[in-house]
Amino acid sequence: MNFVSILMLTLRVALEEYDLVMRGLAVKLLSSILEGIGVNMTKFKCTQFDPDRDCHGVLQLNHYPPCPQPLMTIGLPAHTDSTCLSILEQGDVPGLQIHRHGTCVPILPVQDSLVIHVGDMLQVSQTHVPINVCMCL
Numbered sequence: 001m002n003f004v005s006i007l008m009l010t011l012r013v014a015l016e017e018y019d020l021v022m023r024g025l026a027v028k029l030l031s032s033i034l035e036g037i038g039v040n041m042t043k044f045k046c047t048q049f050d051p052d053r054d055c056h057g058v059l060q061l062n063h064y065p066p067c068p069q070p071l072m073t074i075g076l077p078a079h080t081d082s083t084c085l086s087i088l089e090q091g092d093v094p095g096l097q098i099h100r101h102g103t104c105v106p107i108l109p110v111q112d113s114l115v116i117h118v119g120d121m122l123q124v125s126q127t128h129v130p131i132n133v134c135m136c137l
Helices: 003-036 120-127
Strands: 085-088 097-100 103-106 115-118
Touching: 003 085
Parallel strands: none
Antiparallel strands: 085 115, 097 103
């Protein structure tokens, strides 16, 4: 095996471990949220909440390094997350914002923490009406 092959294998193993841990966290969070809003979990059985089965999820890794000229950054337009749940690790680079009371409010990074964002699917499933919560990046 050459160096690149070893590096790729090491990276794949690390990402698979990270994915497994994050899926476990997502299942625990969603189960707690659903129980907290009154969903009878004994009747709510699906493969997504069974840790012994493959769940449907997406692992997306984005990295936004600090920009040497922050005033020149474009960022993303305001948007909502179409998922049930987003688990974000901000690092130490500010930029995450939420839309609240008609304005974008910064969410300052907290070292060694995760930001949990409830997405459109979970909000709509509870209210049956889309809730307009958007993130401004």
